[in-house]
Amino acid sequence: MTDFSPKSEFLRVMFERGYVHQCSDFAGLDALAAKREIVAYVGYDCTARSLHIGSLVSIMMLAWLQRTGNTPITLMGGGTTQIGDPSFKDEARKLLSLDEIEINKAGIREVFAKVLRFGEAPGEARMIDNAEWLTRLLYLPFLRDVGRHFSVNRMMTMESVRQRFEREQEFSFLEFNYMLLQSYDFVELARRHGCNLQMGGSDQWGNIVTGIDLGRRMGTHQLYALTCPLITTASGAKMGKTAQGAVWLNADMLSPYEYWQFWRNTEDADVGRFLRLFTFLPLDEIARLAALGGAEINEAKKVLATEATALMHGREAAEAAAETARRTFEEGRAASDLPGIDVPAAELATGLGVLAAFVRAGLVASNGEARRQVQAGGLRVNDRVVTDPARVLTAADATEAGAIKLSFGKKKHVLIRPV
């Protein structure tokens, strides 16, 4: 794989930027890409109201695919989500109701229009839902047409599920069918839309090549697999976890400001790699930024944060987030567009306990935690460390900007606005 030098622009970008983990046939895929004839899909199950940055690598792959003249398909898993992918899972996830799936699907759809151009013409992206065909399958015909091509023996030896069997953990027949459905999706997309490539995370390798196999047995054109590596941070942690949980892509789940902050806090050693994976900046520019040493690397992190945020939330929101961060961290002022909560003026008039205020702002989970943080010196009001847990906030604490700034640690700030 390392000595392969691609002729097509698409594969060249994939290699240069670090998107490639495994491919079923580099040369074959390269030939298709050179003719700009790739029609590639990535499937997204509707397990939450928004995708998180775990899905971002594959979204970027689709974006590059389109930018290099090929055709992307985003497949919503309206059908497969009703089953749940067992790959590399310790236990079955709980079944989602059809209503939940619909809500999630609606939330997830939004993100793709930001990096892909949709339409009907060649080279324009399609959005398809596998519920379209999966919900209409008839059991016996499906078993006879598709099921007969699957070897249970072989499926049980697949890496993605082997642990489940080895540990003798429950593996339901429902889950067992996921692989059949995903494989069938690939065939269906090949037939309906001329799809010839499925991309995804490295954990999807088994499911994807099984689909290629099914295609061959069911007489489609040649299908291909291309997977990207699972992204971890330089210090080995799974990427995309914050105190609040996952790093969501939708603004209603995680504000652009917080999203910007996530990227801003990237480890030094990851800056170059993340710039290549998560921005469209040219490689020479990235090389220059990644070469910055010592404190100067912070400039590169700001570029990363702003570019990555602009991709998901728009240039304007990204610049605003950058500016808020600059005022907050570099000037130590209370930028007015920090996250904030409204508190009735009447309540402030009678006095609001600091502990309760921090809980209300969502910075700490309980009064008890707030109390402990006071002892640790982790809470500040208008940049002054809180030392007295009995302290009461009143309207007099509002600064000239008209708000009270609560800080938890060095990085989390919330404004209390009297209304």
Add this chain to the structure above:
RNA sequence: GGGGGAAUGUCCCGAGCGGCAAAGGGGGCGGACUGUAAAUCCGCUGGCUAUGCCUUCGUAGGUUCGAGUCCUACUUCCCCCA
């Protein structure tokens, strides 16, 4: 079908001779040092109207002044024999 073991702080692992808000890790959070980084060191890591009160150890009962700890039944999981 028979025999033996296990379920602990709702993030995970895990100690716990009847006095336990319950050892120790990991993870997470805060503080110090830095550069909003990493590494390192220190602290915290049930709730509350808080020198006290309330709720936690698979579920439901029982013994006891007092139960995570003992007894009974049930649930789930693991191991051995058949």
